[in-house]
Amino acid sequence: MMAVILFFGFFTGFGKAEAETALNVNAAGAILVDGKTGQVLYEKNADSALGIASMTKMMTEYILLDAIKKGRVKWDQQYSVSDLAYKISQNGDLSNVPLRKDGKYKIRDLYQAMAIYSANAATIAIAETIAGSETNFVKMMNDKAKQLGLKNYKFVNSTGLNNKDYQGMQPKGTSPDAENVMSPRSVATLAFRLINDFPEVLKTASTPTKTFVEGTKMDNWNWMLPSLVFGYQGMDGLKTGTTDFAGYSFTGTAMRDGQRFITVVQKATDDKGQGGYKARFDETRKMLDYAFSNYKKEEILPKHYQVKGSKTLPVVNGKENQVRIYTKSPINMLLLNGEKKNYQPVFVLDKTKLTKDGKLAAPIKKGEKVGYITLQAKNGGKVRFLTPEGAKSVQTDVVAAQDVEKANWFVLMMRGIGGFFSGLGHGISSTVKGWF
Incomplete structure (x- = not known):
């Protein structure tokens, strides 16, 4: 699979700056x-x-x-x-x-x-x-x-x-x-x-x-x-x-x-630089008040979301020549108030599923994973988590939305013949145009 876009070692560029401005933890x-x-x-x-x-x-x-x-x-x-x-x-x-x-x-x-x-x-x-x-x-x-x-x-x-x-x-x-x-x-x-x-x-x-x-x-x-x-x-x-x-x-x-x-x-410490029992609880309260007041869990992408420009993938040797794809589940994330608009989906396609021509090979089962979607801040920032498992909470599998059966030999043969004559017709047309 392609390299993961969302690493667990980086920050969002939006919430971090605002939190550092709002919080001055002593x-x-x-x-x-x-x-x-x-x-x-x-x-x-x-x-x-x-x-x-x-x-x-x-x-x-x-x-x-x-x-x-x-x-x-x-x-x-x-x-x-x-x-x-x-x-x-x-x-x-x-x-x-x-x-x-x-x-x-x-x-x-x-x-x-x-x-x-x-x-x-x-x-x-x-x-x-x-x-x-x-x-x-x-x-x-x-x-x-x-x-x-x-x-x-x-x-x-x-x-x-x-x-x-x-x-x-x-x-x-x-x-x-x-x-x-x-x-x-x-x-x-x-x-x-x-x-x-x-x-x-x-x-x-x-x-x-x-x-x-x-x-x-x-x-x-x-x-x-x-x-x-x-x-x-x-x-x-x-x-x-x-x-x-x-x-x-x-x-x-x-x-x-x-x-x-x-x-x-x-x-x-307190504001004067003095340590104490009260100081550690005051600084904790400061962070918790900020978190409870400014963050809430929001749905960023719904279930069955389709990425613009990547709603289908081409299929080879199938009864259909393409398959619809969408997200398996929604993506929810804890967001600073008003921050939702600052994120965009990133589609990561599993290239091991594709032929040399960049197509999926039939048969394809509904629900079969073809890649995943994760989130990226529009300013290029990343979301940071304590663990790699946490990073997976803001990604979801992209799967086939339908079955695509493998075409039988007769259909494949007729497609081949159709392709041959289509190519031949194109060649004749080009030759005729060349006469004039």
């Missing part, structure tokens, strides 16, 4: 994407590797939920507390639920502590359960990141803590001053895959408060959940992160009227 890095397709709507330093702190735990969540799905770990499985998990859990300066040295805890309870309260020792416990040690788990994290197509990342522990907080017990092969880093685009891609591959994570991530064990209450650090101090309508996830190195960071997601957006801010 953060070292930020990104705003469509939660269903991964379409990128705004970005700032999106490919810079920055600190992520406890947003690291999204990768631990992904690996755990995958292990649960595949039956390698059970929710009611019991964990016996290791020396490392116990030591970390007793550090009152870190986000933790205290673990008893002789205690046993269910994986589900540890998962909830991690997802709701960002409990670090509980996260280490999960890593040890899955991989035997946090050292082994860190390798799994980096391998999974590569598998998910992430770039500009490095995981050195399962929690997002500064390695120095491990007090010499950090994962083997990592230095005491090492930090987890990811780019905003990779953080968004991880969040996108997490909530789409394991949507059940949002039920836990959206829990405002929960009791771990009697006397240990866990309050969610995502203060944008609707019932909390910076409540935002539709907010149901996903993960905060705060360290001196990473600053105040947050991966948020909210859904209204069926439309979901994902945001990432790393090292967020």
Whole structure:
């Protein structure tokens, strides 16, 4: 097939410029994407590797939920507390639920502590359960990141803590001053895959408060959940992160009227350049307000759309000498208000289906794919997505609209004879004209 016109590595020239003008996000890095397709709507330093702190735990969540799905770990499985998990859990300066040295805890309870309260020792416990040690788990994290197509990342522990907080017990092969880093685009891609591959994570991530064990209450650090101090309508996830190195960071997601957006801010500040809990939520709110107010899903091309000038293709050896073609399904895309007119269809024909003369060979079945249509901005800009799969959301197959049976030998013979005499008549006519 001809080369794909729409690559997933480029921006639209329209929405990007307007978003950058309307949004002045105070953060070292930020990104705003469509939660269903991964379409990128705004970005700032999106490919810079920055600190992520406890947003690291999204990768631990992904690996755990995958292990649960595949039956390698059970929710009611019991964990016996290791020396490392116990030591970390007793550090009152870190986000933790205290673990008893002789205690046993269910994986589900540890998962909830991690997802709701960002409990670090509980996260280490999960890593040890899955991989035997946090050292082994860190390798799994980096391998999974590569598998998910992430770039500009490095995981050195399962929690997002500064390695120095491990007090010499950090994962083997990592230095005491090492930090987890990811780019905003990779953080968004991880969040996108997490909530789409394991949507059940949002039920836990959206829990405002929960009791771990009697006397240990866990309050969610995502203060944008609707019932909390910076409540935002539709907010149901996903993960905060705060360290001196990473600053105040947050991966948020909210859904209204069926439309979901994902945001990432790393090292967020206020207008005066000061970081803080409020700053990261204010900058997130800024992006979400812009998205919900200015974007909506629109039908760009309807089902059975026919491209002007390409409504039929020629057919060889068929009962008909041409076949009608149209799109198999509509193309819908999230668009900035008033932006629909700025896009045009691009028809990409599958040349492997054609003869040397550029025709389709009969027989042809109705619904048979002959190419595809994708969208291109009229100014030549491209649409950007987090994943190659997302890019396919703005393309549709072009198929045959009818059956074309192969002509029998008699019809083909008569066509040949007709062609012969047509050519002969043309030759005689030319000769006669030459006499005069």
